[in-house]
Amino acid sequence: MTQSLTIRTPDDWHLHLRDGAMLRAVLPHSTADFARAIIMPNLVPPVVTSADATAYRDRILAARPAGSNFAPLMTLYLTEDTDADDVAAAHASGLITAVKLYPAGATTNSASGVSDFDRVQAVLERMADIGLPLCVHGEVTDPTIDIFDREAAFIDRVLDPLRARVPGLRVVMEHITTAQAADYVRSADSSLAATITTHHLVINRNHILAGGIRPHYYCLPVAKREEHRLALRAAATSNDARFFLGTDSAPHTDPAKLQPCGCAGCFTAPNTLPILAHVFEEENALHRLEAFTSLNGPAFYGLPPNDTQLTLERGAPQIPTQIDTDDGPVTVFDPGFDLDWRVSRAFSG
Ligand SMILES: NC(=O)N[C@@H](CC(=O)O)C(=O)O
Numbered sequence: 626m627t628q629s630l631t632i633r634t635p636d637d638w639h640l641h642l643r644d645g646a647m648l649r650a651v652l653p654h655s656t657a658d659f660a661r662a663i664i665m666p667n668l669v670p671p672v673v674t675s676a677d678a679t680a681y682r683d684r685i686l687a688a689r690p691a692g693s694n695f696a697p698l699m700t701l702y703l704t705e706d707t708d709a710d711d712v713a714a715a716h717a718s719g720l721i722t723a724v725k726l727y728p729a730g731a732t733t734n735s736a737s738g739v740s741d742f743d744r745v746q747a748v749l750e751r752m753a754d755i756g757l758p759l760c761v762h763g764e765v766t767d768p769t770i771d772i773f774d775r776e777a778a779f780i781d782r783v784l785d786p787l788r789a790r791v792p793g794l795r796v797v798m799e800h801i802t803t804a805q806a807a808d809y810v811r812s813a814d815s816s817l818a819a820t821i822t823t824h825h826l827v828i829n830r831n832h833i834l835a836g837g838i839r840p841h842y843y844c845l846p847v848a849k850r851e852e853h854r855l856a857l858r859a860a861a862t863s864n865d866a867r868f869f870l871g872t873d874s875a876p877h878t879d880p881a882k883l884q885p886c887g888c889a890g891c892f893t894a895p896n897t898l899p900i901l902a903h904v905f906e907e908e909n910a911l912h913r914l915e916a917f918t919s920l921n922g923p924a925f926y927g928l929p930p931n932d933t934q935l936t937l938e939r940g941a942p943q944i945p946t947q948i949d950t951d952d953g954p955v956t957v958f959d960p961g962f963d964l965d966w967r968v969s970r971a972f973s974g
């Protein structure tokens with residue numbers, strides 16, 4: 626039985642850090658295990674301009690624990706009024722790594738997102754020209770489409786036409802939850818990739834709804850049938866470079882989750898690596914964990930992999946069930962099984 630595994634330090638290609646007290650409380654849980662992360666821009670108000678991104682990046686840098694070199698890779702929130710010149714300048718200066726597309730109304734804080742795709746065509750064409758990736762929350766917002774079908778419908782109705790209208794645009798389908806999304810990524814060329822979350826490798830929709838409703842498992846896109854979870858496991862452990870980790874760690878306070886209309890999001894930053902080691906070991910794919918967490922993402926984004934290392938070792942990790950923030954407690958995602966891998970802190974700085 627493998628007792629330890631040393632890999633290049635992972636990156637998180639989809640992370641919500643929030644702001645203020647929440648940022649200060651959750652950030653150390655990412656800086657402990659990850660060297661870089663793509664920072665989601667769905668603050669209230671959203672991170673829309675390069676000036677917004679500069680200010681947010683500075684708040685993140687200021688909130689890092691002493692000695693941390695964690696690098697926030699900033700994104701801009703695409704709106705129908707986004708200025709292509711501002712985006713191009715933010716890319717040229719190295720400020721941003723991607724632009725994020727939220728269909729208006731699809732998820733948490735997406736009201737400023739896109740309804741009329743004609744209005745973002747020029748920005749997308751400019752992004753294709755300069756090689757700046759578009760990260761996509763891939764769900765249709767048509768209320769007549771069943772929530773469990775919204776990702777698959779998005780591929781046919783929105784994403785495939787959009788990619789055809791903007792040839793060369795590099796796209797990341799974020800937090801994929803279906804076999805259809807994994808198949809679509811495989812069917813495309815290397816301009817298309819996908820992030821897969823920690824929790825979607827662990828739960829299916831029964832975990833949310835059977836035997837009582839479990840708000841802490843509610844996230845968007847909502848977890849689907851078991852066959853889709855298995856398809857995501859197959860994709861994540863396949864060594865296909867188009868699939869990589871984006872935790873979508875999305876903290877909300879317990880009062881915000883545990884109410885008649887609770888918020889969507891799972892907080893997975895503290896225990897993602899122990900959970901992934903468990904999942905990859907179950908799939909006899911521990912030797913492929915590094916590609917998923919540390920190699921495929923940098924390759925897609927044209928960045929070098931980290932030159933530092935992280936060691937996972939056999940043993941129960943010390944992970945709180947809940948963390949305290951000045952905004953209220955935040956519950957850590959419970960995988961529903963005992964963890965037998967932990968990050969070795971012996972050599973970490
Ligand atoms: N995934 C979620 O359920 N929630 C995210 C938004 C998102 O990534 O869609 C959040 O910001 O809380």
Ligand SMILES: [Zn+2]
Pocket residue numbers: 732762799800845846
């Ligand atoms: Zn999303």
Ligand SMILES: [Zn+2]
Pocket residue numbers: 639640641665873875
């Ligand atoms: Zn997210």
